[in-house]
Amino acid sequence: RGERNLLAWPDCLPDTDGEAVIFAVATALVGEVSAGRKRAIFIKEINGRPAQSTPLARTLESAGFRFGPQGYMKRQ
Numbered sequence: 182r183g184e185r186n187l188l189a190w191p192d193c194l195p196d197t198d199g200e201a202v203i204f205a206v207a208t209a210l211v212g213e214v215s216a217g218r219k220r221a222i223f224i225k226e227i228n229g230r231p232a233q234s235t236p237l238a239r240t241l242e243s244a245g246f247r248f249g250p251q252g253y254m255k256r257q
Contacts, residue, residue, distance in 0.1 A: 185225035185252065189237065203237050207244035214255050225252035 189206060192199045213219045224246070227235045232252050246253040 185223055186229075187224050187227045187232070187237075189227060200240060203240050204244060207237075207241050207246065211245045211255055214257055217257070221254060221256040222246075223252055223254050 189203055194202055210222050214222055224232050227237050241253045246255045
């Protein structure tokens, strides 16, 4: 709760597609909201950088997050 930073190193997993890994992570986060365990998830930074300036931004959008004034949000 209250965390706004995502730490992800999908390229560190051998023999896997990094984009597929981060999509799986984003989908799991969306699942937390969809299942009612969380009302919303907000991601402001990814690996210490503004979320929108990372290669993972497009993946978050594909998974159902929406970009707002300060970062990516997924609500119920």
